[in-house]
Structure formats: C-alpha cells, structure tokens
Amino acid sequence: MSVSKEDELELLARLQAQFGDMDVESMLRGPDGSDVSDDESESSLEEPTAEELRAWQEAQFANGKMRHDANKLMDSVTDGSALQRRRRNKSSSQLTLMREDEKNEEADEWVKVTSAPDLGGKASVFFPTALQVDSADVSEGANPLLQKLAEGDPEVLGTKWARLYSSSEGDGLSFRNLCDKIRGYEGPTVLLIGGTPSASKFLGQIKNDDRVALGFFTTNSWIESTDYFGSDDCFLFSMDRNDVQLIRPKSRSRSSSSALNEKFMYCHPSSLATSNKRMKNAPSRTNGSVHGMGIGGTASQPRLHITESLEECRALAYDHLFDDGDLLSEKCNQSLYYFDVDCIEVWGVGGEQWIVNALQAQAKAKEMNAASLEKARRVDKRQLLDAFENGLVVGNSGLFGYRDLVSERCDN
Structure with missing residues (x-):
C-alpha cells in the first residue's frame, strides 16, 4: 500500500498523541536506521488496528496507575502532620505562581520576606522589648533575636505567639509545672531555656555574665512517654546577644528510608515510671531513657537533656540526628557541657486560630x-x-x- 507524506505525518501525530512516552518515529525507520518514508519508496507501515491500540492503552493505563499508587504511598509515609500537608500544598501553589511569573517575565528574583512574630503583649526574658540594635536587617521595634529566630520557619514562627509557661511570670521554676502546662497542647511550640554553667561541674570560677540561652522548636505535640516521638519538622537553636544559631535535623538533607523512621524528642518524668509499675500488665521497660526531657541523641544520652531537678542539664555538640554545632557558649567547655537552668519559657506558635484550637483541645x-x-x-x-x-x-x-x-x- 502506497502511503503519502501527509498520511505518514498524520499517522505519526496520532501515534505520538496516543503513546507520548514512546519513540514512535523510530517505527518509521528501517532496521538499519535509514529513512524509508520517502514519497518515491514503498512503505510497509500499516495503520495500527483497534486491538493493538486498545492493548497499548491498557499498558499505558497500568503503568500510570502504578506510578500514581507509588506516589500516593510515599505521600502517606512522609505525611507527618497537617502542617506538612499545608506546606506541601503551599509549595505547589508557589511553584505555580513562579511558573506564571516566568511566563509573563514579570519577576526575575524571589525575595524572602519574614514577618515579625507577635507575642500578644506578653513579656519574655529572652526577648526584651527595650533591646535595640543598629541593624538594617531588623524591623523597627522588633527584638533582633526574636526576628532572627522566626527566620528559621517563617510560616509558623512569623505569626501570633501565646505564652504557655513562664518560670518568671508566676508559673514557678518546676519541671512538673512545665509538663503540666504543655501536656495535651496540640500545636507547635518553642521551648526557651536560660541558665549558667553547672556549678557542680565547672572547673574554675563562674562569672556573672556566664549565661547560656538555647531552645527547641517543634511542630509535634508533647506527650509523656519512655519512647522517642516526633518528626524532623523541628530544630535546636542557641542564642546570644547578636545572633541565633539554628541546628537542624540531618534527615532534612537526605531522603533515605531510615530517615523516615527517626524520632527526635521525648518527655519521661519519673512519675510516669512509678505509675507504670503500679498498673497491671504495664511494660517495665524504659528503653534506658533518662528521666526528664530529651532531644536528639539516644535515650541514655540525648543531645539536649533537661533533668527533672533542672540542675546538671547537658547540651552536647553533636549527635547522629542533628547537625553538629555548640548549643552552649565556650564558657561551658569548662563545665563539660553541663548547665543549670534558672528560667524556662514555652510559647505556642502558628497563628491565633491554631493556638485557640490547641488550647481548647488541651x-x-x-x-x-x-x-x-x-x-x-x-x-x-x-x-x-x-x-x-x-x-x-x-x-x-x-x-x-x-x-x-x-x-x-x-x-x-
């Protein structure tokens, strides 16, 4: 059967539309790769039958369904929280807007804009409102440390804050009171810790200005457990007068299957172990976890360990879950990275609506x-x-x- 050039082009277009990921053009070439579609040559190419087209359609549908199911399964594994779903949707929306801007050639660069957190008129010993510095990077009237901390996660931290616990504002410096204030709060929180090098471990004489300030941000709710919990949607940080150092989970920079199973925090008061002993059929194991709060590291040696006495707490410079970096000042090198806590604050973050819902659930x-x-x-x-x-x-x-x-x- 003689096939004209126009017929070949039409057939090629139909095949490409039907089997977009196949090299259909190679079908129009001979075994040696030579072009056999010349008008003067005789072509043996025949139009595919209905059965052949149906078979290819079924194969394409099966492959597409397999890819869809795999992507859906991966989403279900990595989908740690409502916040992560919201972030993924927001990223898709931002990508769409970026592509539109590229098409219209209206925007050449993306500028990162960080909103200043709103403490709701509450005081914080870590972010005094009277503190002022001469810096073009700091908004007028905003505490520089607070604004720099918000840059660690602008979507959550650059919003309304609500104070859940403050040892200096009537809640008392007590690990028990701390647990009571955060227990059942279903929202992201910022834990702020201030103190001095541990007097019982310090090799020398502690000066008045030997202060430490550090903390932990997480989008996961705090629960009392002997096991680690929480996703990598978190980070540790240290603060001084001029800067904030963020220490993020290592899993953020790798996408291995083991990273999906990593947990980053736990809260294990000794009263929990006592209750477990009294309860019938309760597990006696504690996974070797030390009492108090632990972040990163292992159950027996967390990266950051807050003891129940709030004395001889410890913050190490490295572990297998978080990036390396000192959480304490160099002054704590003489105390073997031990410090005593003298003030703690916990703030609920994420915006007014989220805070209201979390407080109601609590x-x-x-x-x-x-x-x-x-x-x-x-x-x-x-x-x-x-x-x-x-x-x-x-x-x-x-x-x-x-x-x-x-x-x-x-x-x-």
Whole structure:
C-alpha cells in the first residue's frame, strides 16, 4: 500500500498523541536506521488496528496507575502532620505562581520576606522589648533575636505567639509545672531555656555574665512517654546577644528510608515510671531513657537533656540526628557541657486560630483526666469495709496497703 507524506505525518501525530512516552518515529525507520518514508519508496507501515491500540492503552493505563499508587504511598509515609500537608500544598501553589511569573517575565528574583512574630503583649526574658540594635536587617521595634529566630520557619514562627509557661511570670521554676502546662497542647511550640554553667561541674570560677540561652522548636505535640516521638519538622537553636544559631535535623538533607523512621524528642518524668509499675500488665521497660526531657541523641544520652531537678542539664555538640554545632557558649567547655537552668519559657506558635484550637483541645483533655481521677478516688464505705475484712488496713501492710490499692485504682 502506497502511503503519502501527509498520511505518514498524520499517522505519526496520532501515534505520538496516543503513546507520548514512546519513540514512535523510530517505527518509521528501517532496521538499519535509514529513512524509508520517502514519497518515491514503498512503505510497509500499516495503520495500527483497534486491538493493538486498545492493548497499548491498557499498558499505558497500568503503568500510570502504578506510578500514581507509588506516589500516593510515599505521600502517606512522609505525611507527618497537617502542617506538612499545608506546606506541601503551599509549595505547589508557589511553584505555580513562579511558573506564571516566568511566563509573563514579570519577576526575575524571589525575595524572602519574614514577618515579625507577635507575642500578644506578653513579656519574655529572652526577648526584651527595650533591646535595640543598629541593624538594617531588623524591623523597627522588633527584638533582633526574636526576628532572627522566626527566620528559621517563617510560616509558623512569623505569626501570633501565646505564652504557655513562664518560670518568671508566676508559673514557678518546676519541671512538673512545665509538663503540666504543655501536656495535651496540640500545636507547635518553642521551648526557651536560660541558665549558667553547672556549678557542680565547672572547673574554675563562674562569672556573672556566664549565661547560656538555647531552645527547641517543634511542630509535634508533647506527650509523656519512655519512647522517642516526633518528626524532623523541628530544630535546636542557641542564642546570644547578636545572633541565633539554628541546628537542624540531618534527615532534612537526605531522603533515605531510615530517615523516615527517626524520632527526635521525648518527655519521661519519673512519675510516669512509678505509675507504670503500679498498673497491671504495664511494660517495665524504659528503653534506658533518662528521666526528664530529651532531644536528639539516644535515650541514655540525648543531645539536649533537661533533668527533672533542672540542675546538671547537658547540651552536647553533636549527635547522629542533628547537625553538629555548640548549643552552649565556650564558657561551658569548662563545665563539660553541663548547665543549670534558672528560667524556662514555652510559647505556642502558628497563628491565633491554631493556638485557640490547641488550647481548647488541651482544656478538654484536662477536664476528662480530672473527671477520671475523681471517679477513681471515690471510695464508698462498703469498699473501705471490704478493705478491713481483707486485712489491707490491719496487719503488716496497715493503711499503706490500702493507700497503694487506691493509688493503683487512680492510675488505672
């Protein structure tokens, strides 16, 4: 059958539209690669049948579905939080806008704009409002350290802040109070820590200006657990009068399967271990984790460890989860990276609506917990009489045995 040049071009266009990722043009060439589509030559190329087209369509559909399912599975694995979903959608929107700008040739460069955080009129010992510096990079009236910290994650930190805990504003310097203020808060937080080189470890004499200031930002909620939790949507940081040093997770710069399973934080008060011992069938393991708060590192040696006594806390210069970098000043080299905490603040961040929702969820969780404890503590006269009859209030155990029974009921 003789095929004209126009017929060949039309057929080629149809095939390219049908099988866009196939090299259809090679089908019009001979085995040696020579062009056989000349008008004067005879071509054996035949138009594909309906069955052939249907077979190719099914194959293309199967390949496309496989790629779609794989991408969907990867999204489900890496999709750690609502914030990460929002960020991915925002990135797609920004990419679309960037392409539109490139088409219109209206924008040659992208300028990073950081909003100044709003502390809602609350005071902070870490960001005094009276502090002023001469710098073109700092907005008028904004604390320079606060603004530089916000540049670590402008979407979350360059928004409304709400103070959840402050040791200098009536909450008291207490690890227990700290845990109580952040327990059940379902939103991103900034933990700010101030102190001095540990007096019990310091090799020399501590001066008045030997201060340390560091912290931790996370988009994950704090929970009490003996296991690590939390995604890599976080970073450690240190502060001095003029600068903020950010130390981010190493997994941000690599995309390995092991990085998806890494966890970065834990909160393990000793009261949690005591409760676990009282509860029936409770696991006795603690994974070797030290009591207090741990960030990075391992359960037995975190990168940043806040003890329950808030004394002899430690901040190491490196670990396998975060980038290397000193969290403490050089003065702490003489205290073997140990420091004593004398002030702590925790701020909820992410914007007013997020903060309101997180506070409401926290209040609801506390109400439910209080109701459960009150119900467990109710002991009627009959139960007390049963305790006497069973010998829990008399004999060797005495009232202590009955107290342990009530404690176990409260824990459960």
